[in-house]
Amino acid sequence: MSDFPATLSARAGGMLRAPRKSALFAAMAALICLVGVAQSWSLALAILNLCLISAIMTLGVNIQWGYAGLFNAGVMGFAALGGLAGVLVSMPPVRPAWQAGGAGVVLALAAALVTIVAAVLVHRRIRQRGYRKLAVALVVVAGCFAARALFDPAVRAIEAVDPSVTGYLGGFGLPIVFSWFVGGALAAGAAWGAGKISLGLRADYLAIATLGISEIIVAFLKYEEWLSRGVKNVFGLPRPVPYEVDLQNAVWFQEWAATLGVSQVDLSSIVVKLCYAALFALVLVVLMWLSEAALRAPWGRMMRAIRDNETAAEAMGKDVTARHLQVFVLGSAVIGIAGAMLATLDGQFTPTTYHPLRFTFLIWVMVIVGGSGNNWGAVLGGFVVWYFWVEAEPMGLWLMDFITSPLAPDNPVRSHLMESAAHMRLVVMGLVLLLVLRFAPRGLIPEERR
Amino acid sequence: MEDVVNAVVLVTNFLVVPATAYGCQLALGALGVTLVYGVLRFSNFAHGEIMAFGAMVTILVTWLLQSWGVGFGPLPTALLALPAGMAVTAGLCLLMDRWVFRFYRRSKAPPVMLLVVSVGLMFVINGLIRFVIGPADRVFTDGTRFLLTVREFKALTGLSEGLAIKTTQTLSVVVAVVLVAALFWFLERTRTGKSMRAFSDNEDLALLSGVSPEKVVAVTWLIVGALAAVAGTLYGLDKSFKPFxxxxxxxxxxxxAIVGGLGNPLGAIVGGFVVAFSEVFLTYPYRKFLAYLGPEDWRPDGLVQFLSTDYKFAVSFVILVVVLLVKPTGVFSGKSS
Structure with missing residues (x-):
């Protein structure tokens, strides 16, 4: 991969352009303020919060793509695992469900674990080739049947416990902020598995394997109701910030609203969103600092060396596959953290909302537009693309209305165009991706030359 | 004895027939992926959307034909519209290549760049499809629904299990066989086909021997577009058309495509059937089947289903993982680098 485009052009681009970076971020801030003035401040802050989360996800993808040239087509799955972490950490445990089937599920998982260990042991012990595969297959099949025999009745029992309200095991009842760590860990685990299988082979295989694993993760979350309540969704995840109603009932808050001269409802919604924004910004700053430090360190130099010329790096004694696995796991962990933060912000977990176009490929557009290989670029890309993704709908409607204004309001062509305007943003995002790749492959903030 | 026959008929009806039709559709899709991979050397993520585009054009032409009162007797009208769908989709592929892929091919970009570009195209085509036809579910099959109905089969054989064969399933098989035969004839016998294979095997050697790369690439896209349109239409006829x-x-x-070895057309066909049959066979509840084979008045307790149908993709994924672990070049040894 000697001609990775970002570096090629970074060399041509030369020096660091600090003013450009500041100007672009200032312009972004102005755009968000514009929404505040033109639409509402509450909406502007809602956009800002999602921009922050998108920026963290983009940072994760940039670690994989920008540092190492790895194509992860499974962002959706890792983000969904983060969401699951939100449920598992924060929701209160459902005691009747644990009593009904907790032991069964734990035993089944233990059986699965024993099967894996046994399969590995058998694989090591038996030396004869023909028998080895047969024995491993027998162990795995037997283990599967044993685990299913324990698992199925337990799941039926759990899902029967008050299905309209619970019907799942619940979580650990801890503060939801912990789920950000757990989400990162879950995503890292899944990434390790996917990477172990597909890294070291062709670059395309990683893309296809991650595409597959993300589909399976989302299917798992949709249908394993004992764990995640599946399509019945989990509502009311506890918040790390105060509730609007509590604020409105507090005396100091009422006085504050009176002195500012704004309604309590508006102020409470803005304050809550600001609290979220502060938390998310803190995470972003920490991750940003870590990533920048890593890029400046010898480790970053090694990653660039591997990305720009794998063969040469290998000849220098670098274990390319192991470094790729490492960077892939790290990037996925960051995506998992962002996924958990998203569930925190939404206050609910709805597996059906995980759609690859929104969660995998949109994040890709963010990375490419922002500037692959540059963390600042990735963050800016997350902001810009999310902003236009959200604002494209009103803009698209307005544009369609304008274009079709010569037609009568009940004209079928016009009504079809108006109805389909929302789909145009996919076309626009695709075109943006293609145009940026073609004409400005370095993105908005190109990779710095170090 | 009759029980055994009933069990066989049951399996044929619910497993073999649907899996064969699905396998044909997958094989046609995988052929497109594998041809792009062989000649252009990247995994085309837009292929699913190209299939959807082909199906969409076919549906639009079908509606037009139906509005003119044109039908195809017992066969679906979509079959008449299919050539138009193939032509338009092949045109789309040529345009994609001219406007997008050619630039990266000429600048010798690494394959993963082409992969990212194909993701961009996926977005654009998906958006266009939803813009034109909307995200709703469309059923566009007409003509005779069944070639053989359960009742006819039962009357014919006197068995208690029935066997139904849908027209669309038969069509999938017939069309796939005809197309694959034509494709292999083209690849093996014609000069252009041979130069395509030469280009896929060793690009430099082919160029030295005077093969025109632009022509090979253009022909590949034409074939890929046509195959994708057929695969998408057949899948849509058999199930229903839904952009998602x-x-x-x-x-x-x-x-x-990977099971058969990326870049190997024969492997893609075999791979299509391997994936289709495993998917259908592993998600089928064998309860009734075992009841026929077991002793009188005996039934298994559970559904005897290896995997719930919700995890259909997991089957393809597991197959993929096993192949990657055991033989990354695929069963028929495609390219690994």
Missing amino acids: TFLSLLLPIFAA
Whole structure:
């Protein structure tokens, strides 16, 4: 991969352009303020919060793509695992469900674990080739049947416990902020598995394997109701910030609203969103600092060396596959953290909302537009693309209305165009991706030359 | 004895017939992926959407024909519209190549760049499809629904299990066989086909021997577009057309292409059937089947289903993983680098 485009052009681009970076971020801030003035401040802050989360996800993808040239087509799955972490950490445990089937599920998982260990042991012990595969297959099949025999009745029992309200095991009842760590860990685990299988082979295989694993993760979350309540969704995840109603009932808050001269409802919604924004910004700053430090360190130099010329790096004694696995796991962990933060912000977990176009490929557009290989670029890309993704709908409607204004309001062509305007943003995002790749492959903030 | 026959008929009806039709559709899809891979050397993530585009054009032409009162007797009108769908989709592929892929091919960009570009195209085509036809579910099959109905079969044989064969299933098989035969004839016998294979085997050597790369690439896209349109239409006829499903078809299609060895057309066909049969056989509840074979008045307790149908993609994924672990070049030894 000697001609990775970002570096090629970074060399041509030369020096660091600090003013450009500041100007672009200032312009972004102005755009968000514009929404505040033109639409509402509450909406502007809602956009800002999602921009922050998108920026963290983009940072994760940039670690994989920008540092190492790895194509992860499974962002959706890792983000969904983060969401699951939100449920598992924060929701209160459902005691009747644990009593009904907790032991069964734990035993089944233990059986699965024993099967894996046994399969590995058998694989090591038996030396004869023909028998080895047969024995491993027998162990795995037997283990599967044993685990299913324990698992199925337990799941039926759990899902029967008050299905309209619970019907799942619940979580650990801890503060939801912990789920950000757990989400990162879950995503890292899944990434390790996917990477172990597909890294070291062709670059395309990683893309296809991650595409597959993300589909399976989302299917798992949709249908394993004992764990995640599946399509019945989990509502009311506890918040790390105060509730609007509590604020409105507090005396100091009422006085504050009176002195500012704004309604309590508006102020409470803005304050809550600001609290979220502060938390998310803190995470972003920490991750940003870590990533920048890593890029400046010898480790970053090694990653660039591997990305720009794998063969040469290998000849220098670098274990390319192991470094790729490492960077892939790290990037996925960051995506998992962002996924958990998203569930925190939404206050609910709805597996059906995980759609690859929104969660995998949109994040890709963010990375490419922002500037692959540059963390600042990735963050800016997350902001810009999310902003236009959200604002494209009103803009698209307005544009369609304008274009079709010569037609009568009940004209079928016009009504079809108006109805389909929302789909145009996919076309626009695709075109943006293609145009940026073609004409400005370095993105908005190109990779710095170090 | 009759029980055994009933069990066989049951399996044929619910497993063999649907899996064969599905296998044909997957094989046609995987052929497109594998041809692009062989000649252009990247995994085309837009392939699912190209299939959806072909199906969409076919549906639009079908509606037009139906509005003129044109039908195809017992066969679906879509079959008449299919050539138009193939032509338009092939045109789309040529345009994609001219406007997008050619630049990266000429600048010798690494394959993963082409992969990212194909993701951009996926977005654009998906958006266009939803813009033109909308995200709703469309059923566009007409003509005779069944070639053989359960009742006819039962009357014919006197068995208690029935066997139904849908027209669309037969069509899938017939069309796939005809197309694959034509494709292999083209690849093996014609000069252009031979130069395509030479280009796929060793680009430099082919160029030295005077093969025109632009011509090979153009012909490849024409074939890929036509095959994708057929695969998408057949899948849509057999099930129904819904823009979302084609994105999730990408995984089984890639699995099929990798099982057979990326770049190997014969492997893609075999891979398509391997994936289709495993998917159907592993998600079928064998309860009734075992009841026929077991002793009198005995039934298994559970459904005897290896995997719930919700995890259909997991099957293709597991196949993919096993192939990657055991033989990354695929069963028929495609390219690994």
